[in-house]
Amino acid sequence: MNFTLIFSILVLVTGSVWCADKLFFLPRRRRLAAGHADAQTQKEALRRPVWLEYSAGFFPVLLAVFIVRSFIVEPFKIPSSSMLPTLDIGDLILVNKFDYGLRLPVLNIKLVQNRNPRRGEVAVFRYPKDESIDYVKRIIGVPGDAVAYLNKQLTINGQPVPEIALPDYFDEERMAYTRQYRETVDARSHVLLKNPAAPGVIINTYDFPFKDHCAYTLEGVICTVPPGQYFVMGDNRDNSSDSRYWGFVPDRNLIGRAFFIWMNFSKLKRIGQFD
Template sequence: MNLQTILGNFALILFVAMVVTGIIWFLDIFYFAKQRRRAADTALAAFDARNAKLTADGIKVDNTSRAAIEAALLRQPTWIEYSGSFFPVIALVFVLRSFLFEPFKIPSSSMVPTLLVGDLILVNKYTYGIRLPIINKKIIEVNNPQRGDVMVFKYPKDMSQDYIKRVIGVPGDKITYENKRLTVNGKPLAYQPMDDYLDDEHPIYHKQYVENLTGVQHRILNMESKRSIDSSAVDNFPFKEQNCTYSYDKFTCIVPEGNYFMMGDNRDNSLDSRYWGFVPDRNIVGKAVVVWMNLSNPRRIGGIH
């Protein structure tokens, strides 16, 4: 599922804006403001000398304009004033978005019924480690992704795109998917049937189950008319030859070290690790934790399971 942010590379744009406004703010405090102060002092000294001479000549002077002259000379130019006003706001947003929480919007249905089209979600950026913004390099270890987590990551085939899927396999896991059922490390997962799910986008029903992913229960959808996997659509990807075997309606993969196996909850309408491979740790963006708004369905607000 491709997650669209407001702008294509918002983090970079925000960083550049923060640097530019920060430099202007810094220069104003340590250079431009001092220049304005010196200019004001010079003008006021001349003003006072002129008034003193007029007073000595017996001419009455009006000193009320002195404050106005000083205020005018000390006033920040518009471009400096706006930069100084925006800098702390931009810096705060950049820090919050880069290290704490980042918003995303769900544009497609590969994570239905867990996440619906139009859901606005928050992603925890620090739960899987502190990473440098822009380059996404981890500098502090915190936690590792666990099976069942709903995770946002950079699509391995196009790092400019953010995807969201569920973590099915962690490093070392053996994942088998056959007849629309998962087996993890030789243990078949338990599935509890639910009422059929009506697709909001298309007037069709899907088979719905509660899947118990080694202790994490969540809903999934299946379409009886589709195979478990279309092996003809599987791309070549790193570790495929060594770690994966594919047949007509089945595959088995062993997750390599430092990688994760991801699948959408809408199993037969999800382009995921079955087709394009594993997600390296360096691609991780964060853990999806809450739906905070859906403009077409306000009842969607709540945690992500």
């Protein structure tokens, strides 16, 4: 949010200077140039001052970047291992800003309603406990869903989500192997990790809005997703701070749908689309 605010102010300031140049400074330079007969003197008179050249001159570029970043696609960096193996630390990803509707930067007012998030999609959003922090998780439950995660088995609306066991995954952060599965949510397939040594009970939860929609047991948690809210989880199921602990993601906190890894400087093979 701070970067967005600073960038918005920068575009506004340079845009104001650009308009002032077109409406006031440029006509004045033209009048001064018209008063000279010498071509070289006219050229000097028409030249922008250095401060004006750098402020107004950068406005078109800044405006183009601002439009693309605010309404089309925005880059993010993955800082943690909570989405392994789908997303790794250091992955630089692109986020589609259009899918979930166009929002006014900084004020976050929705200008255009496109479509709602779907189960199985990877979304970037502002962390509800601290909206200055961006999180990335997978959408598991949409408004009205009954989501249960009991004994490490995910169930949505009473239907167990199918899993297929895969060869174990070597976690470079823990320097250990962990169980790997392919999970299918609404025909969207992705790979997730589970650590059989980690307990299934969910502890150290926060107070959060609509917590009365969730019931915690020794087996896990059962939640009914309220209107305008989403239940999210990390693919690294036993190493993810997500809706099981801090609650639902409001629609207003959504930033966009993550869809592409455009760079990982230490692991170039990771570049490409992901599920």
